[in-house]
Structures are given as structure tokens and as C-alpha cells.
Amino acid sequence: AQTVTQSQPEMSVQEAETVTLSCTYDTSESNYYLFWYKQPPSRQMILVIRQEAYKQQNATENRFSVNFQKAAKSFSLKISDSQLGDTAMYFCAFIPFQGAQKLVFGQGTRLTINP
Amino acid sequence: GAVVSQHPSRVICKSGTSVKIECRSLDFQATTMFWYRQFPKKSLMLMATSNEGSKATYEQGVEKDKFLINHASLTLSTLTVTSAHPEDSSFYICSAREVRGKNIQYFGAGTRLSVL
Numbered sequence: 001a002q003t004v005t006q007s008q009p010e011m012s013v014q015e016a017e018t019v020t021l022s023c024t025y026d027t028s029e030s031n032y033y034l035f036w037y038k039q040p041p042s043r044q045m046i047l048v049i050r051q052e053a054y055k056q057q058n059a060t061e062n063r064f065s066v067n068f069q070k071a072a073k074s075f076s077l078k079i080s081d082s083q084l085g086d087t088a089m090y091f092c093a094f095i096p097f098q099g100a101q102k103l104v105f106g107q108g109t110r111l112t113i114n115p
Numbered sequence: 116g117a118v119v120s121q122h123p124s125r126v127i128c129k130s131g132t133s134v135k136i137e138c139r140s141l142d143f144q145a146t147t148m149f150w151y152r153q154f155p156k157k158s159l160m161l162m163a164t165s166n167e168g169s170k171a172t173y174e175q176g177v178e179k180d181k182f183l184i185n186h187a188s189l190t191l192s193t194l195t196v197t198s199a200h201p202e203d204s205s206f207y208i209c210s211a212r213e214v215r216g217k218n219i220q221y222f223g224a225g226t227r228l229s230v231l
Contacts, residue, residue, distance in 0.1 A: 033217075037222075043153075043225050045159075045208065045225075047219060047221070091158060101147055101149075101212060102161060103220055105159050107158050108158050110156075
């Protein structure tokens with residue numbers, strides 16, 4: 001089964017700290033797409049970062065970066081210099097094979113940044 | 116980034132009435148749109164995949180006669196909740212996949228439906 005697992009239901013850090021959110025997934029395919037989405041209290045889903053499985057280089061977007069370990073099927077998100085506005089629900093998701101359309105979502109991690 | 120508009124953001128209706136929710140891609144064409152339902156503090160649950168010009172594909176357990184989906188153009192999909200009941204109260208979110216994009220789904224802001 002193609003699944004995504006986020007093992008941390010909730011996390012809390014102080015402003016300016018670095019935090020890493022875990023994500024593992026399961027697929028037998030070699031090419032697929034991985035995503036992190038953020039859902040703040042407004043509930044608008046926002047794309048944070050995207051990674052294509054055939055690319056070995058880890059994706060980065062400003063303060064957000066991923067640690068993509070293909071063999072381990074791990075896709076963690078690192079947020080550096082965390083800000084109050086980073087408080088949100090974070091969902092790891094993937095499109096499990098080339099040509100697929102549907103996103104498979106993890107259960108989410110609720111991240112709180114404290115002042 | 117690409118923008119998806121979802122309307123209305125909030126709707127309250129009486130039991131037995133129908134409600135239509137619109138999802139528009141504002142600055143790109145979307146051959147495929149998706150409709151999700153989200154329960155409080157839970158992940159998104161895919162209801163159906165909507166392809167322009169063809170019938171929607173519903174996920175197992177989703178009643179297609181209750182949740183009517185129309186995707187009449189490359190920029191508009193609608194979800195109609197027919198004969199709504201209180202158990203249909205939920206947060207509904209649409210997303211759109213860009214035709215020439217990088218297999219990214221862009222999401223609308225969601226619609227909170229309350230059925231009295």
C-alpha cells in the first residue's frame with residue numbers, strides 16, 4: 001500500500017529555533033513526487049516545498065529544507081529560524097508514481113512556535 | 116504561485132436543501148481538479164477527481180448522487196451537495212492541477228458547510 005506516515009502529531013518550539021518534522025512513505029516505484037504543505041489556522045493549504053524522487057539534491061526554499069533519504073523512504077522537513085507565522089498544521093504528501101494524479105497525505109503534524 | 120479561488124468560504128443551509136461550491140483556477144488551466152473533505156484536526160480525505168469534460172471519479176464510499184461534481188471548463192469545477200443533512204456539515208477543499216505544471220496541486224481556501 002502507498003502510505004505516508006507522520007509520527008509526530010504535535011511539536012512545539014521557541015521562536016528562532018530550528019525544528020525538524022518527520023515523514024516516511026511507502027512505495028515500490030522509483031520515480032514519484034514528494035511535498036510538504038502547510039495549513040495555518042486560516043485553513044488555506046499552502047505548498048511549502050516539493051521534491052522529485054529522481055533528484056538526489058535536497059530541495060530548499062528559504063528557511064525550509066528537506067532531508068530526502070530515498071533508500072530509507074524518508075522525507076523530513078527542516079524549518080530554520082522559526083517564526084510565529086510558521087505555526088500551522090504540516091502535511092507530508094506524495095504522488096506515488098509517474099503519471100499518477102492523486103496526492104496521498106500523511107496524518108499531519110501540528111507545529112506551534114512559541115514567542 | 117498559482118491561485119485557486121473557492122466560493123463561498125462559508126455557507127449555512129437548512130436540511131434538505133442543496134448547496135453549490137465553486138472552484139476556479141484564476142491564472143492557469145487545470146485539466147484535473149480534486150475535491151476533499153476535512154474533519155476537525157484531521158487530514159484531507161479525497162472525495163473525487165474531476166477531469167474537464169468527463170465524469171468525475173469518486174473515491175470508495177463517496178455517494179456520487181449526493182456529491183455532484185461538474186468540471187465544465189479548464190478553469191471551473193463545482194461541487195453540489197444535494198439534499199444536505201447535518202452529517203454533511205464539514206470543511207470542503209478543492210485543488211487544481213496545472214496542465215503544464217510540475218504535478219503540483221494548488222488549493223482553494225476551503226468552504227465551511229453547516230447544515231441545520
